[in-house]
Each structure stands twice: as structure tokens, then as C-alpha cells.
Amino acid sequence: MTARTPRRRRTLAGHLVLLTTVVAAVAALLTGLVAWQSAAHAAEQRERDTLTRQATLLSHLPALSPVLFHGAERLAGPNGEQFAVLAADGTVTGGAAPALDLASRATLLAGRTVSTDGLLAGQDVLVVGSPTASGGAVVLTEPYATVDRTTDQIRRDIALPLLVGLLGAALAGGLLARRLARPLTASAAVAHRLAEGERGVVAPTGGPREAAEIGRALTTLDQALARSENRQREFLLSVSHELRTPLTAVQGYAEALADGLIEPEQVPEVGRTLAEETRRLDRFLADLLALARLEADDFHVEAAATDLGVVVAEAAAFWSGPCASHGVELRVERPEAPLMVTTDPFRVRQLLDGLVQNALRVTPAGAPVVLAVHAEEGAAVLQVRDGGPGLTEDDIAVAFEPGALHSRYRATRTVGSGLGLAIAHRLTARLGGDITAQGHGPEGGACFTVKLQPPQGRGELREQPPGADGPVR
The missing domain is CATH 1.10.287.130 (Signal transduction histidine kinase, dimerisation/phosphotransfer (DHp) domain)
Structure with missing residues (x-):
């Protein structure tokens, strides 16, 4: 079984050239169709206007009959125009007489101009008449074949501009495609170099x-x-x-x-x-x-109604022994009323244990470690504060990066694995909260604050009055 050769995709430049050419072709086609249809009307209107001007001019001549009948061929020229004179009594003389019907005669004798169609010697003609001052009229006719020739000429005249416009659009599309594709191609090359591990690559910033x-x-x-x-x-x-x-x-x-x-x-x-x-x-x-x-994506959080005051109290009970053995005073700050929030109590306890262990490691004997919980602006706030050396602004910027503080202080302070704060940061995010670090809290050392937001649209955060029944963990 032979492997299928992957189909080669068209480039962005090719797409742009094709798109601009298609758009130009559609525009040229629509313009051509409109012009094609309007060319016949425009040609006919132009011929009628010409006949009307001639008829108006002839209707003002004082010696009408000699002009018409002795110089008709010269005035007609190559267009095959025919002339006729309508007398005031209704009689018609001249080569164009058969094309003038009774309705047109009545209109002209009433002193109004006529512009209509007719039939002369089995041929469709344009019929134009202009009243004279003496009560008659001058009538001119012209074969429709002249209109057709004019129409064909107009259509030939618009074909070349449309073709030039189409070629110009294709050229403009090519230039535009080149201008757009060049920086994108260069950026793609930079991305491939980054993917291959090269660093310090300068990406192009020209173009659009x-x-x-x-x-x-x-x-x-x-x-x-x-x-x-x-x-x-x-x-x-x-x-x-x-x-x-x-x-x-x-x-x-x-x-x-x-x-x-x-x-x-x-x-x-x-x-x-x-x-x-x-x-x-x-x-x-x-x-x-x-x-x-x-x-991992499958990290599981089991949310339930939780009294954070109870979780803090349990953590304090566990850490009171280690703190006492290190000569560190453990303090607890919690509201008298239960502070209820929907979260995973096991993970909250895991978070608190990591922060207290980190604080106890750097807190000298005689200094305090504080576990606090309270409500603040619709959020439940957990704090772990210590009386240790604290953190600098540079420390705070990298505090939650794995191993960052560990590499800075392993020669001067008691350090752990360097992963505790990174774990606390990710665990807080999994619980839907935020954790921030303060270099020097009320006790002089570092202060880590965790805010657990209640679910949107649900008033999950609430303080119950003392003695009220409610789930603890």
C-alpha cells in the first residue's frame, strides 16, 4: 500500500493573488454586464438626441421644402436618414412619410414633439418629429441598424478598460501578497528556529x-x-x-x-x-x-461546604507541637462565627500545612507564627505570617517559582526542597483562589495571603451566628 503524498497547500501570497483576481473578475463581470445592457439604451438615446437636434434645426428654416427635397441625400449622409414634411392640413411628403402613423401626426399637429419607433420599407427605424412655426412639422427617421453599430462600438470601447482593470487588480494583488507574505514568512522561520531550541532570534517587525x-x-x-x-x-x-x-x-x-x-x-x-x-x-x-x-489535568478537587475556621483550628492543633519544640509561639486569629465557603477542606489543609512548615523553618525561637482567617470583600482570606527575616522585593517577584528562593538562601538560611511555595501557588489556583506574598507583615517576617472566591452567582461565603448548625468539613 503506497503512502499518499500530502497535498501541497497554497501559500498566503497565492491566496491573496487568487482572491484579488477573483474579486476583480467579478467586479469586471458585473460592470461589463451592466455596461453591456445599458450600451444599447445609451446608443439609442444618443441617436434620438442627434435626430431631435437636426429636426429642431430644420423646423426653424424659413424655406423648408427646397432644403428637404433638393439636399436630402447630402444631409442624410451615411446613416440612412430619411426626411418628411407634415403640412398644416395633415398631408405628408418625403421618404420618411410611411413611418409616421396617425397618432404621431396628431401629436405633431397639436404642436408637440414626437420621439417613437416605426417601420419603413420593412425596416425598424427611429422616428423623431419637431413642429414648425407654420403649423406643420419636420420628421426624421434613422434605421435601427445605426443604433446597433453604435452599440457594438460602445461595447468594444468598454472591453479594453475592463481587461486592463482585471490585469491591474491581479498585479496589485501580487504586490499586496508579497508585502504581506514576506514578514509572515520571516516570522514563521523565526518560530521554527525557536521550536528547534535556538534563542536570541530577532523577529521582523516591518510590514503591516x-x-x-x-x-x-x-x-x-x-x-x-x-x-x-x-x-x-x-x-x-x-x-x-x-x-x-x-x-x-x-x-x-x-x-x-x-x-x-x-x-x-x-x-x-x-x-x-x-x-x-x-x-x-x-x-x-x-x-x-x-x-x-x-x-496534571486530572487533578481532583472535591468541593464541599467548609468552615474555614475549623480547618485553621485543626491545623493549629497539629502545628502547636512542632512550634513549641522550636520555641516558636503559634497564634490563631479566627472569627467567632463559622466562616462557610464551598471548597475542598483537605486541599485547604494541605495548603496551610505547607505555608506553616515554610514559616516555621525560617522563624527564630521567641518569634511568632500566625494562622489567620477572616472574610474580606466577599472573599475568604487565609493568612500565614511569621516573625522571620522576611522577603525582599526581588524575592517576592520569584517567590512562587520552583527553587528560586532555595538557590538564593541555601547558604544563609534553613531551606527545604525549594518547592513548597510553588506547590502552594498551584494548589491555590486549583482551588480557584489567589495567593500573594508580602515581604514584611505585622510580625516583621513574610506574610502569605490566600483569597478563596465563592462561586459566581452563588452566595456561598457566609458567616453563621455562633451556635448555628452547619457542616464543618
């Missing part, structure tokens, strides 16, 4: 505004990709460093045990060290796995 906007967007994308890849590279270096340290310890102690270099009385201490290093590895890998799960 839309094409220039595409070029600027590609330049912005190039810069964003470069920043993202640099951060990923730094994060991977940080991850490798964090993994190498406990792995080196585990490997060293394992080789020492295998070689019998550990004294029997040192084995329990070595075992505890190995257990601590493996727990450290486990925590780091768990954070990596949590971050990956939060990025």
Missing part, C-alpha cells in the same frame, strides 16, 4: 501592523522561553545538588558498613543518620511528585 505585532510577540516569546529555560536549568541544578548530598551520605555509610569500617557501637548512630537522609530524600521526592500532580 498585524505582521509587526506577530514579530514583537515572537520576540517576547523568545525572551520568555529563555527566562523559563534558565530557571528550569537552575532548578535542575538545585535538584541535583539536593539529591546528591543525601545520596552521598547514604552511599558513604553503606560502603563503610559493607567494608566493616563501622564499629559496633556506632551502628545505631549510623542507622539514624541513614534514616534521616532517606527521609530527606523521601520528602524531596514527595514534593516533586506533588508539584507534578498539580500540573
Whole structure:
């Protein structure tokens, strides 16, 4: 079975040339049809106007009969015009007499002009009559064949301009297509180079505004990709460093045990060290796995009516022990009435645990860690504040990027895996909320604020009076 050759698509320039040519052809066709139909009417009207002027001129001549009958052939020329004279008594003389019917005679004798059709020697003719001052009239006729010849000439005259217009439109379409396609083709080449991993590519910004906007967007994308890849590279270096340290310890102690270099009385201490290093590895890998799960499309959130005050109280009960062992004061700020919101209580607790763990790591003994919850402008607000060293403005700009703060402070502060704040940021987004960082809160250290918005159109956020019944979690 032979593979089908993919059909080659027409380029943008080809589409534009084809489109402009088709539009010009349709316009030329419609113009030609209108002109073709109106040419006969215009030719007939022109011949009638000519006959009318001649008849009017002749009707003013004082010696009418000698002019008509002695110079008729000379006046008629090549058009085959025929003349007739209508006397005041109704008699008609001249070659055009048979074409003048009774109705036209009556009209002319009444002093009104006539412009109509007639039949002369078996041939269709134009009939034009003009009354004279003496009470009669002058009548002129001209064969319709003259009108047909004039019509054909008009139609030939309009054919060439229409053809020139069609060719001009095709040429203009080609020039326009070239002007539009050139920056787009260059932008496509830049996009392919970016996709192949090249960075620092300068995209074209010439041409029409839309094409220039595409070029600027590609330049912005190039810069964003470069920043993202640099951060990923730094994060991977940080991850490798964090993994190498406990792995080196585990490997060293394992080789020492295998070689019998550990004294029997040192084995329990070595075992505890190995257990601590493996727990450290486990925590780091768990954070990596949590971050990956939060990025997945099938991450599940089970929303239910939740009292955030109860969730905060449960978190405080759990962290009171670790805080006490570190000499850190744990404070809780919560409203007396239940603060109800539709969210996933398990994920909210996971979010709070990560933020408190991060705060406890940098808070010195004697300083506080604060867990707070309250309602603010239609949203439920959760806060974790600490009395640690806080964050700079530069820290806040990258606080939720994986490993960013970790790489900055691992030599000066106690740090974790470097993924906690990134997990908190993604988890908040999954809950439909927003998280922000403040460099120095009321306690002097960092302050992280999470706002959980209620669903639109549903008054899910509410405070119940103390003692009211309602679901807790």
C-alpha cells in the first residue's frame, strides 16, 4: 500500500493573488454586464438626441421644402436618414412619410414633439418629429441598424478598460501578497528556529501592523522561553545538588558498613543518620511528585461546604507541637462565627500545612507564627505570617517559582526542597483562589495571603451566628 503524498497547500501570497483576481473578475463581470445592457439604451438615446437636434434645426428654416427635397441625400449622409414634411392640413411628403402613423401626426399637429419607433420599407427605424412655426412639422427617421453599430462600438470601447482593470487588480494583488507574505514568512522561520531550541532570534517587525505585532510577540516569546529555560536549568541544578548530598551520605555509610569500617557501637548512630537522609530524600521526592500532580489535568478537587475556621483550628492543633519544640509561639486569629465557603477542606489543609512548615523553618525561637482567617470583600482570606527575616522585593517577584528562593538562601538560611511555595501557588489556583506574598507583615517576617472566591452567582461565603448548625468539613 503506497503512502499518499500530502497535498501541497497554497501559500498566503497565492491566496491573496487568487482572491484579488477573483474579486476583480467579478467586479469586471458585473460592470461589463451592466455596461453591456445599458450600451444599447445609451446608443439609442444618443441617436434620438442627434435626430431631435437636426429636426429642431430644420423646423426653424424659413424655406423648408427646397432644403428637404433638393439636399436630402447630402444631409442624410451615411446613416440612412430619411426626411418628411407634415403640412398644416395633415398631408405628408418625403421618404420618411410611411413611418409616421396617425397618432404621431396628431401629436405633431397639436404642436408637440414626437420621439417613437416605426417601420419603413420593412425596416425598424427611429422616428423623431419637431413642429414648425407654420403649423406643420419636420420628421426624421434613422434605421435601427445605426443604433446597433453604435452599440457594438460602445461595447468594444468598454472591453479594453475592463481587461486592463482585471490585469491591474491581479498585479496589485501580487504586490499586496508579497508585502504581506514576506514578514509572515520571516516570522514563521523565526518560530521554527525557536521550536528547534535556538534563542536570541530577532523577529521582523516591518510590514503591516498585524505582521509587526506577530514579530514583537515572537520576540517576547523568545525572551520568555529563555527566562523559563534558565530557571528550569537552575532548578535542575538545585535538584541535583539536593539529591546528591543525601545520596552521598547514604552511599558513604553503606560502603563503610559493607567494608566493616563501622564499629559496633556506632551502628545505631549510623542507622539514624541513614534514616534521616532517606527521609530527606523521601520528602524531596514527595514534593516533586506533588508539584507534578498539580500540573496534571486530572487533578481532583472535591468541593464541599467548609468552615474555614475549623480547618485553621485543626491545623493549629497539629502545628502547636512542632512550634513549641522550636520555641516558636503559634497564634490563631479566627472569627467567632463559622466562616462557610464551598471548597475542598483537605486541599485547604494541605495548603496551610505547607505555608506553616515554610514559616516555621525560617522563624527564630521567641518569634511568632500566625494562622489567620477572616472574610474580606466577599472573599475568604487565609493568612500565614511569621516573625522571620522576611522577603525582599526581588524575592517576592520569584517567590512562587520552583527553587528560586532555595538557590538564593541555601547558604544563609534553613531551606527545604525549594518547592513548597510553588506547590502552594498551584494548589491555590486549583482551588480557584489567589495567593500573594508580602515581604514584611505585622510580625516583621513574610506574610502569605490566600483569597478563596465563592462561586459566581452563588452566595456561598457566609458567616453563621455562633451556635448555628452547619457542616464543618
